[in-house]
Amino acid sequence: MSDARGRILNRCEIAEIFGRSLPTIDNWVRLGCPFVERGERGREWQFNSADVLDWRERRAVTKALGSAPSGELDPVQERARKDRALAIATELKNDVVIGKVVLVDVAVAAVTVQHRKLRNKLLSLPIRIASRVPEQVRAQVFDLAETEVLGAMAELTTGGEGDFTLAEVEAERSRAASTEEPSHV
Numbered sequence: 001m002s003d004a005r006g007r008i009l010n011r012c013e014i015a016e017i018f019g020r021s022l023p024t025i026d027n028w029v030r031l032g033c034p035f036v037e038r039g040e041r042g043r044e045w046q047f048n049s050a051d052v053l054d055w056r057e058r059r060a061v062t063k064a065l066g067s068a069p070s071g072e073l074d075p076v077q078e079r080a081r082k083d084r085a086l087a088i089a090t091e092l093k094n095d096v097v098i099g100k101v102v103l104v105d106v107a108v109a110a111v112t113v114q115h116r117k118l119r120n121k122l123l124s125l126p127i128r129i130a131s132r133v134p135e136q137v138r139a140q141v142f143d144l145a146e147t148e149v150l151g152a153m154a155e156l157t158t159g160g161e162g163d164f165t166l167a168e169v170e171a172e173r174s175r176a177a178s179t180e181e182p183s184h185v
Contacts, residue, residue: 006050008036014047018056028052031059122149 009017015025029035029045033055039045095101126149130142 006048008046009049011039011045014049014052017049119153122153125149
């Protein structure tokens with residue numbers, strides 16, 4: 001039997017899954033291990049495997065962090081954790097101010113603007129080149145230049161996860177033509 005998060009198991013099955021003895025499982029219950037149904041005469045204990053796993057993980061984290069026993073907060077430890085967090089936050093803010101660290105959203109915005117400018121320059125090359133050649137070959141030059149530019153852009157956008165496809169580049173070109181680019185970040 002199972003619920004949405006785990007399987008309903010008896011005491012022996014829980015002991016087997018976690019590689020522990022039955023007396024250890026009994027001790028877990030005394031320490032607060034969650035159970036679905038308490039065992040009685042003729043009825044087995046029932047545990048939700050996901051709930052037991054969550055309980056064990058919480059206990060391991062609590063033990064690793066050195067928190068106070070039985071869920072009580074130790075004010076000295078809590079204050080020390082808060083002071084450490086404030087010190088880290090202050091260091092990070094200072095690093096941003098002196099330019100040692102750049103926030104991800106600022107970097108992404110700057111790179112995006114530069115990529116759009118570059119893309120727009122590349123996409124305008126075919127018409128700029130074609131306008132400088134004799135009219136009788138202008139259409140051929142435009143088509144050739146456009147094919148090369150789109151091919152180069154397609155090469156730049158393939159091979160990595162999250163890259164754009166040629167169709168996306170063309171759609172972005174249309175979108176960029178209809179919007180105004182910001183002058184700076």
